[in-house]
Amino acid sequence: xxxxxxxxxxxxxxxxxxxxxxxxxxxxxxxxxxxxxxxxxxxxxxxxxxxxxxxxxxxxxxxxxxxxxxxxxxxxxxxxxxxxxxxxxxxxxxxxxxxxxxxxxxxxxxxxxxxxxxxxxxxxxxxxxxxxxxxxxxxxxxxxxxxxxxxxxxxxxxxxxxxxxxxxxxxxxxxxxxxxxxxxxxxxxxxxxxxxxxxxxxxxxxxxxxxxxxxxxxxxxxxxxxxxxxxxxxxxxxxxxxxxxxxxxxxxxxxxxxxxxxxxxxxxxxxxxxxxxxxxxxxxxxxxxxxxxxxxxxxxxxxxxxxxxxxxxxxxxxxxxxxxxxxxxxxxxxxxxxxxxxxxxxxxxxxxxxxxxxxxxxxxxxxxxxxxxxxxxxxxxxxxxxxxxxxxxxxxxxxxxxxxxxxxxxxxxxxxxxxxxxxxxxxxxxxxxxxxxxxxxxxxxxxxxxxxxxxxxxxxxxxxxxxxxxxxxxxxxxxxxxxxxxxxxxxxxxxxxxxxxxxxxxxxxxxxxxxxxxxxxxxxxxxxxxxxxxxxxxxxxxxxxxxxxxxxxxxxx
Numbered sequence: 001x002x003x004x005x006x007x008x009x010x011x012x013x014x015x016x017x018x019x020x021x022x023x024x025x026x027x028x029x030x031x032x033x034x035x036x037x038x039x040x041x042x043x044x045x046x047x048x049x050x051x052x053x054x055x056x057x058x059x060x061x062x063x064x065x066x067x068x069x070x071x072x073x074x075x076x077x078x079x080x081x082x083x084x085x086x087x088x089x090x091x092x093x094x095x096x097x098x099x100x101x102x103x104x105x106x107x108x109x110x111x112x113x114x115x116x117x118x119x120x121x122x123x124x125x126x127x128x129x130x131x132x133x134x135x136x137x138x139x140x141x142x143x144x145x146x147x148x149x150x151x152x153x154x155x156x157x158x159x160x161x162x163x164x165x166x167x168x169x170x171x172x173x174x175x176x177x178x179x180x181x182x183x184x185x186x187x188x189x190x191x192x193x194x195x196x197x198x199x200x201x202x203x204x205x206x207x208x209x210x211x212x213x214x215x216x217x218x219x220x221x222x223x224x225x226x227x228x229x230x231x232x233x234x235x236x237x238x239x240x241x242x243x244x245x246x247x248x249x250x251x252x253x254x255x256x257x258x259x260x261x262x263x264x265x266x267x268x269x270x271x272x273x274x275x276x277x278x279x280x281x282x283x284x285x286x287x288x289x290x291x292x293x294x295x296x297x298x299x300x301x302x303x304x305x306x307x308x309x310x311x312x313x314x315x316x317x318x319x320x321x322x323x324x325x326x327x328x329x330x331x332x333x334x335x336x337x338x339x340x341x342x343x344x345x346x347x348x349x350x351x352x353x354x355x356x357x358x359x360x361x362x363x364x365x366x367x368x369x370x371x372x373x374x375x376x377x378x379x380x381x382x383x384x385x386x387x388x389x390x391x392x393x394x395x396x397x398x399x400x401x402x403x404x405x406x407x408x409x410x411x412x413x414x415x416x417x418x419x420x421x422x423x424x425x426x427x428x429x430x431x432x433x434x435x436x437x438x439x440x441x442x443x444x445x446x447x448x449x450x451x452x453x454x455x456x457x458x459x460x461x462x463x464x465x466x467x468x469x470x471x472x473x474x475x476x477x478x479x480x481x482x483x484x485x486x487x488x489x490x491x492x493x494x495x496x497x498x499x500x501x502x503x504x505x506x507x508x509x510x511x512x513x514x515x516x517x518x519x520x521x522x523x524x525x526x527x528x529x530x531x532x533x534x535x536x537x538x539x540x541x542x543x544x545x546x547x548x549x550x551x552x553x554x555x556x557x
Contacts, residue, residue, distance in 0.1 A: 006328070006335040013101060022097075025090050030149060032083035037153045039076050046072060051298045087146060094138040102130045102331075105338050110345035112338045114414060119341065123333045125214035130334075132210075133327040140324040144317055151313040191267075195318050199264040202322035205257040210326065212250040219246055261319065268316060348416050355425035362505050362536045363388040365411060367420030371403040379417075382407075386554055388506065388536040393529055393549060396540045398556030404540040405433065407556070408508045411538070426505025433510045435491040437482040442475050445482050448498055455501070463500070466527055467493040468520075488515035496524055500531045507537045518545040525549050 013019065046069060053061035106113045106126060116122045123129065223230060223239055230239055355361055369382040382403045388394055396404050409415040411422065412430035437445050446463065447455035461473045469490065483491065492515045499507055507528075513521035521543060528537065538554075547553060 005339045006332040047298045112341040115341040128214040136327040206326040353423035367418040370417045392551040394552045395550040396554045428506040429504040430508040435495045
């Protein structure tokens with residue numbers, strides 16, 4: 001069976017030479033737990049000596065063992081605290097690396113994040129998966145592995161102690177050596193079976209709850225982004241009803257989850273409590289017969305509890321195992337989606353031809369667009385024949401819904417909804433209808449996607465002045481949500497200035513002057529032709545007053 005892309009990705013990360021320090025840290029943590037097992041054995045021996053001295057009322061022996069216990073306890077405390085600290089640092093290092101891997105995968109040079117969304121196969125809320133699921137997966141994986149490692153060591157160390165201490169018992173004429181070990185084994189096997197029977201649905205409940213929690217957060221963010229439209233329509237009551245419905249559905253899933261968790265807890269907590277008494281109960285025959293003293297009973301109790309706890313690892317880890325499985329599955333689906341998007345991007349890139357360097361054209365397209373129609377699974381054909389040369393300004397115009405935005409998406413290389421041939425030369429920058437301005441400084445908004453430090457004060461102020469945004473010149477270091485702080489026309493001018501800084505060979509713009517009056521739009525187009533003399537610009541627009549500025553007009557019908 002072929003490994004999932006996530007398993008392959010994590011395997012490449014974990015077993016690369018760069019991870020040597022990480023494995024060294026992991027080895028130190030495991031070594032600390034090996035030492036802790038040795039200290040636990042010493043503690044078990046101390047139990048026997050101390051309670052034997054207590055039974056004999058050996059005052060000197062009692063005080064000697066108490067002082068021994070102080071030193072032993074101090075060593076255990078120091079060891080466990082430092083082991084816990086190193087384990088937490090290991091988890092943080094893993095989370096950092098895996099999160100950065102997913103940052104790079106999702107925001108890949110092939111724009112997997114966008115192609116995944118456009119494919120209609122995007123898993124719900126990738127942002128949550130990259131943050132919360134990576135955190136859960138790394139933390140749970142490390143903690144569960146270390147607890148399993150500790151359990152295996154405990155079984156190996158204390159099973160022999162339990163076997164030797166418990167002696168033999170005769171039942172129905174059959175002598176059973178090490179009978180307490182067999183009692184412990186049967187006891188935990190039965191408990192594990194019932195734990196799985198009760199908790200097997202926890203994984204699906206966890207996945208559904210995470211999905212609905214993420215959808216609720218996404219809905220709240222959507223309301224915040226569209227606050228003006230909601231307020232303008234006085235639609236608060238309708239939005240509140242929608243949120244209440246989402247939250248009600250979430251509560252139903254959470255109630256089912258906590259009920260299942262309650263049932264599991266009733267069993268596991270009960271088993272945990274009974275386990276403290278079980279070894280004393282089963283060792284009473286040996287104690288009454290004089291085969292063992294009180295110290296031996298306490299040693300058996302300690303060894304039985306340690307072995308039972310270790311053998312019952314799956315019982316007490318069941319809830320965490322379900323959460324780990326759910327987090328892994330969500331990340332696996334996201335990674336698989338990104339892999340599929342990368343393959344789609346490669347297919348789109350391979351379908352395009354390259355124009356020779358000496359060609360005066362930078363883009364040639366003889367295609368038929370497949371535009372979705374109102375009918376389900378049906379498309380209409382839109383033929384397009386286009387040729388762009390360096391330094392030309394072309395307009396694409398036509399009725400709303402004809403396919404102008406789809407044309408830009410296809411030419412930019414983000415859609416395969418066409419037949420025919422496209423050939424390009426050089427870099428392409430595509431600016432969709434909605435301007436993107438992130439929170440941060442105005443300098444970072446102007447420089448995007450370059451490093452803000454690459455944009456000097458002089459260069460930034462000159463750009464703002466050319467776009468008649470001089471009133472923003474003293475706000476370069478101001479932190480703000482510029483998508484709300486600026487008007488629509490100001491946002492469009494900022495985005496156009498960014499395109500000038502990128503100096504692409506081909507610039508595709510979708511309604512990027514719609515927020516400007518005709519005179520301002522003409523000035524921006526003149527400015528862009530002046531600052532980008534070798535760039536071919538294709539602008540989708542309905543502003544007929546600008547048509548005289550175009551070197552060519554593509555009318556779609």
